[in-house]
Amino acid sequence: MQGSARRRPFPAAAPGSPPPAGPLYPGRHSAVKAEDAFRTSPFHLDLWFYFTLQNWVLDFGRPIAMIIFPLEWFPLNKPSAGDYFHMAYNVITPFLLLKLIERSPRTLPRSMVYLSIITFVMGASIHLVGDSVNHRLLFSGYQHHLSVRENPIIRELRPQTLIDSFELLYYYDEYLGHCMWYIPFFLILFVYFSGCFAPAARRRGMPPAALLLLGPSSLYYWYLVTEGQIFILFIFTFFAMLALVLRQRRRGLALDSNGLFLFCSFLLTLLLIAAWVGWLWNDRTLRKKYPGVIYVPEPWAFYSLHMSNLHPPGGGS
Template identity: 50%
Template sequence: MHPSARRRQSLALHAAAFMCSRSAASAEKEPPPSKPRFHLNLWLSFTAQNWILDVGRTVVMLVLPADWCPLSRPGAAEYLHFLYGVTTPLVLLRMLELSPRKLPRLAVHLCIIAVVMGTSLRLVADSVTRHLLVIGCQLHLSLGENPVMKNLKPSSLIEVFELLFYYDNTLGHLLWYLPLFLVLLLFFSGCFCRRQQEKMPTAAWIMLVPNAAYYWYLISEGQTFIVFIFTFFAMTATVMHQKRRGMVPDGDGVFMLCSFSAALVLVLVWVMLLWNDSVLWRNNPGLIYIPQPRAVFTLRLCQDAQT
C-alpha cells in the first residue's frame, strides 16, 4: 500500500477512535433520565393528618355531645387542633426538602411561623365557636341574626365576637393557606421528567379521592377559592412552560393536577346543589358563593328540629 494511503487510513482510525472516546465520555457525564416517581409516604401522611386532625376536629365539634367536655376546658376538637398545629409544619418542611426549587432560609422560617400563627388563631376561634354551638349559636346565620346574640347585654359584645371571627375566617386562613399553596406550587415545579408521560400508579388513584375531597373542604370551609384557583392557574402555566422544554409531569405532577381538577369539579357540584338556598346566600354576601359545610350542617339540624 502507498505510504500516503497508509497515513490517511491511520489518521482516519485515530479520528474515529477519538470521536468514540468523546461520545463515551459525554454519555458518562450526562445524567440518566429521571424516572416518574410518586411519593406515596409523603401523600399518605399529608392526607391522613389532614383528614384525621383537620376535618376530624370539625366532625368531633359538631357531633360529640356537649356534656362530654365542660365549657371551661378544651374539648376533643381542641386537642386534635393542637396536634394539627404540630404535624402540619413537619409535612410542609418535608415537601420543601423534596422540592428542587429551594426557598431562602428566611422565607422558609417565615412560612413556618405564619403556619403556626394561623393554626393558633384558628384554634382559639374554633374553640369559642364550639362553645357558642353548645349554647345555641347557629353557624348558617350571621352573628347579628342569631337569637343567642340578640339577648346579649350590652349589644356591643357582638362586635367583639365579630373580631374573633375575623381572626379565624380572614387573618388565620391567610396565614395558614397562603404558605400551604405556596409550598404545593413549589413542590409541583419539580414534578417533571424528560420522558413520555405514564399513567399514575394504582396507589395514586387510591389517594386521589381523599386528597381531592380535602381540597374541596379547604375551598368550601376555609373559603380559599381565590388562592386555590390562582395556584391551579400557576400549575397549568408551569406545565405549558415545561412542555416547551420537552418536559412532562411525572407521577407526583399528574397526581396533583388530577387532584386539583377533581376538587374543582366537587366545588362546582357543591355550589349547584345549594344554589337555591336563600339562607346560605345571606351568609355568603361576597361575589363568590361557596357555602361552608358547617353552616349547611347546622342549617339542616335547625330544619329537622322545626319539623
C-alpha cells in the same frame, strides 16, 4: 498594605481528590443545580398517605369529634376534643410539608419555605382559638348560617359592646387566621409542584396507589376550600399550576407522578366545588349569607341550617 488586604486564593486540590465542598465554591453548587433539573423522583406514597390521613382525621374530624364526644368529658370552659385534634394538626402538617420539600428533586428556595412554615403555624394557631369558641357556641344555639349580629344569642348580649368582641373573634377565625394559614399552605404546595417536572421521555404515570388516594385527597381539598372560604386563593393556585405545566411542556418537560397527583387532585377538587355550588344554587338562606359574586357555601353553614336538629343545643352527643 495592599498585599495584606488582598484575599488569598483557594489552594489547589490534590490530583485525584474530590472537588472541594461548601458555599464558597459556587462551581460545585451550580453543578448540583444542573443535575437537579434532570432528576426524577418516585411517588411519595408514604408522605401522601400520611398527609391525606391526618388531614381527614385532624382537620375534617375536628368539629365532628367536638359534637360526638359528651360534654361531661370536655366541658364548655375547657378545650374540646376537636381542639386537641387542631393542636396535633398544627404540629404534624408543617412537619409533613417540610419532609415533602426535602424530597423535591430540585433545590427549592429554603428561606421562603421556612417563612411560609412559620406563618402557617402562626395562622393555624390563631384559627385554633377562634374556631374553638365559634364551634362551642353551637351548644348554646349559635347558628353558623347567620352572621354574628343576626344570631339570636348574640343580639341579646349586654352591653352591646360585647357583640363587637364576638365580631373581632370571628374576624380572627375566618379572615386573619385563614389568610395566615392557607396562603403559606398553598404557596408551599406550589413551590413543591414547580419542582415536579422531568424530561417528557422519563415521564411516569401515577401508580395504582396514587389513584386510590386521589379521591380522598380531592374530597378533603373540597372541604378545605369551601369551609375556609378560599376559592379565590385556590383557583389562583390552580391556574398558576396550569400555566406552569403549559410553559414547561414547551420546554419538553412533563409532570412526574407526584406533580401529576397534586394537579389531578386540584382538578377533581374544582369539579367537586362546581357540583356543590350547583346543588345549593337556589338556597335562599345561604344566598343571603353569601351575597357576593362568588357563591361557595360552607359545609358547616349547610349543617347548621338543615341538619342541626340532629344535635340539639346543650346535648352531649
